[in-house]
Amino acid sequence: MGIEKVGVVGFGAMGSGIAQVCAVAGFHVRVRDVEQRFLDRGRDRIAESLARIVKAGRLTDEQARAALGRIHGTLALADLADCDLVVEAVVEEIGAKNAVFAELDEVCGPAAIFTSNTSSLTIVEMATATRRADRFAGLHFFNPPMMMRLVEIVQAITTSDATIEVLRSFVSRLGHTGVVSRDTTGFIVNRLLQPYLNSAVRLLEQGVATAEQIDAAMKLGLGHPMGPLELIDYTGVDIIYHIGNIFFEEFRDPALAPPSLLRRMYLAGRLGVKSGRGFYEYDVKGKRKT
Numbered sequence: 001m002g003i004e005k006v007g008v009v010g011f012g013a014m015g016s017g018i019a020q021v022c023a024v025a026g027f028h029v030r031v032r033d034v035e036q037r038f039l040d041r042g043r044d045r046i047a048e049s050l051a052r053i054v055k056a057g058r059l060t061d062e063q064a065r066a067a068l069g070r071i072h073g074t075l076a077l078a079d080l081a082d083c084d085l086v087v088e089a090v091v092e093e094i095g096a097k098n099a100v101f102a103e104l105d106e107v108c109g110p111a112a113i114f115t116s117n118t119s120s121l122t123i124v125e126m127a128t129a130t131r132r133a134d135r136f137a138g139l140h141f142f143n144p145p146m147m148m149r150l151v152e153i154v155q156a157i158t159t160s161d162a163t164i165e166v167l168r169s170f171v172s173r174l175g176h177t178g179v180v181s182r183d184t185t186g187f188i189v190n191r192l193l194q195p196y197l198n199s200a201v202r203l204l205e206q207g208v209a210t211a212e213q214i215d216a217a218m219k220l221g222l223g224h225p226m227g228p229l230e231l232i233d234y235t236g237v238d239i240i241y242h243i244g245n246i247f248f249e250e251f252r253d254p255a256l257a258p259p260s261l262l263r264r265m266y267l268a269g270r271l272g273v274k275s276g277r278g279f280y281e282y283d284v285k286g287k288r289k290t
Contacts, residue, residue, distance in 0.1 A: 003113075003170050004028065007083035009100055011042030011073065014117055015089035017145035020046045023067040024059070024146070025174045030083060032074050039073035046071065049146060081107045085170065087139055088126075089117040092242055097121065098129040105130040113163055115139035119190050120243045123183045124156040133158035137167055140187060141176075143235065149176045156183040185250040186243075194247055194256055197240060200228035201259040204279070211279045229279040232262075233272030241266040 006022045008015050011033040019029045019042070033039050050064040059067075077100070080086055086104060090096055101114060108114075113135045116126055127136035138154025151171045155164050164180060171178035181187040186194060200214055209217070215227020232240050244258035258266075265271075265278065272278030273286045281289040 003084040003166065003173075005030065005083045005085075007032070007080035007086040007108075008089060009033075009077070009080070009086065009104070010089035010091075011038050012089065013045070014141065014143060014145070015087075016042040016045045017049075017143065018087055018089060018117065018141050019071050020049060020067070021141070021145045021174050021176070023070040024050075024063075027070065027173075029071045030074060030080050031071060032077055032080060034075065036075065039075070043068075043071070043073065049144075053146070077103050078107045080104065081109070083108065083112060085113045085115065087115050087117055092118060092120065092239065092246075094121055094125060097126050101126055101129040101136075105132065111135070113137070113166060115167070117141055119239075120186055120246045122156075122185065123154050124158055127156055127158055134160040135163050137163055138181075138183065138187070139167060139171075140189075142189070150189070151176045151178045152187045152189065153178045153180045154183050154187055155180055159183075185247055190243065191247075194240075194244060197228050197232055198244065198255060198257070198259055198262075201232070201262050204229065205259055205261040233278035233280055233282075235272070236274055237262060237265050237271045237278050 004027065006027045006029050008019045008029060008031045011031050015031065019031050022029045047068060050068060053059045054061055054064050086108065088097060088100055090100055097116060104114060114130060114132060115137050116123060117140055118138060119140055123138045127133040130136060137156065137159045138152065140152035140154060142148035142150055153164060153167050153171065168178050179188060203209060203214055204211055211229045215230050218224045218227045241258045241262050244256060247256035269275055270277045273282050276282050283289060
């Protein structure tokens with residue numbers, strides 16, 4: 001099966017990034033969100049990103065306009081009926097995701113492949129909300145998708161080998177590298193990343209060093225482009241907190257459980273860049289204050 005039309009459910013930071021990558025690669029993209037303001041915000045986000053890429057000389061003005069023209073927003077899941085592939089990028093809650101997939105299963109053609117961009121939830125649990133478990137997989141992009149060239153292709157015990165091969169080809173057409181992972185909580189990258197992020201928060205919690213010193217040590221000592229606390233702020237304290245809870249529930253490993261400080265920041269609404277304050281403070285454009 002060839003993929004030409006891609007549906008994306010959710011037009012937040014990840015959904016808009018995925019839509020942009022697909023459109024730049026030449027795919028026609030239909031994006032669905034629940035309110036027009038979210039669609040408008042997502043389209044503005046893509047336009048700004050494309051403008052930066054043009055300025056950097058990686059796309060021409062004409063190519064950027066053509067890519068934006070291949071993205072169409074909608075408020076109705078039924079408008080994704082003719083898509084060959086659907087990528088879900090809604091809130092990281094199993095109930096919300098299953099509701100989306102159950103409705104999509106009623107409107108999309110039987111050959112369409114469904115995927116989730118989840119970073120921590122179980123693929124097979126979402127597949128059970130549909131009648132196409134053999135054509136259901138994980139397609140986990142990394143933020144921002146235009147810069148991060150890795151995609152984890154997650155094969156559940158119900159996912160057919162043919163579906164995985166189609167997704168491998170699709171990811172290659174995006175200019176990304178796909179790695180296949182078994183359907184285990186956190187897959188490859190986040191299974192390794194979560195204990196690292198938790199350890200950084202615990203160092204801060206225990207007064208071993210300041211946030212700035214911890215981040216500088218990891219950037220300069222190990223060559224990381226971003227420190228762990230900066231990365232949490234960028235990703236979202238709420239997301240890292242929720243992922244930590246999911247990991248602990250699955251594995252019962254204390255190293256995977258969210259530290260107390262992270263829980264308190266989540267409860268206080270200090271979510272990082274998105275709220276203007278996390279481990280650091282940010283202006284309205286998301287630039288870190290000095």
